[in-house]
Amino acid sequence: EAGVAQSPRYKIIEKRQSVAFWCNPISGHATLYWYQQILGQGPKLLIQFQNNGVVDDSQLPKDRFSAERLKGVDSTLKIQPAKLEDSAVYLCASSLNVAGDEQYFGPGTRLTVT
Amino acid sequence: AQRVTQPEKLLSVFKGAPVELKCNYSYSGSPELFWYVQYSRQRLQLLLRHISRESIKGFTADLNKGETSFHLKKPFAQEEDSAMYYCAPPSGSARQLTFGSGTQLTVLP
Incomplete structure (x- = not known):
């Protein structure tokens, strides 16, 4: 089966610019996750969707980050405006359902904010 | 909030030696603890x-609820085990x- 797809793979922007990331989960997976992984740290959950509803967005900086999952399939994560500390790898993952299921990760998008 | 501690950032062992990667967490109401692994140039994936x-792949993980630990172990390490390991x-x-x-x-060889 095809894995989780993400684009772009790399992005370099200047601070205060906007950026958007796209994720296509594995077909049939109800749950979709966005993680932020800063260099030297483990992935940190930003937002979790169950179909097209938000399950948890407690760690999403809502003043600048937004995410949507229209039609319960693809998802986009947006940062507006970007700050230097947003430089990180943004990982998308999906799982069949929620609790206890294996998460399948995409290759990630490496964002550099200058 | 859950706190997870992996005390060793770097761990080197020789091929054939036993290896233990430590993980301590603050609380768990569930036995569904995970180890994920990322090999060089590959995606993060579930190990066990x-x-x-x-x-x-010869790895086991022992859950110790009293110590709130979930250490990953392998009796004989192989070169292909070189990777980044995350407790979750x-x-x-x-x-x-x-x-x-x-x-x-x-x-190490």
Whole structure:
């Protein structure tokens, strides 16, 4: 089966610019996750969707980050405006359902904010 | 909030030696603890989960509820085990995963 797809793979922007990331989960997976992984740290959950509803967005900086999952399939994560500390790898993952299921990760998008 | 500690950022062992990667967490209401692994130039992937009690690639993980630890062990390390390993206990009502900071394992020839 095809894995989780993400684009772009790399992005370099200047601070205060906007950026958007796209994720296509594995077909049939109800749950979709966005993680932020800063260099030297483990992935940190930003937002979790169950179909097209938000399950948890407690760690999403809502003043600048937004995410949507229209039609319960693809998802986009947006940062507006970007700050230097947003430089990180943004990982998308999906799982069949929620609790206890294996998460399948995409290759990630490496964002550099200058 | 769940806190996860992986005390070793870097760990090197020789091929054939035993290896133990430590993980301590603050609380768990569930036996569904996970270890994820990222090999060089590959995606993050599930290595094993406690609830299945299986051995994957020779690795096992012992859950010690008293010590709130979930250490990953392998009796004889292989060079292909070199990778970054993340402990991930769940928390929250939806059992979201909290990842540790990871341990980079290098198995020397």
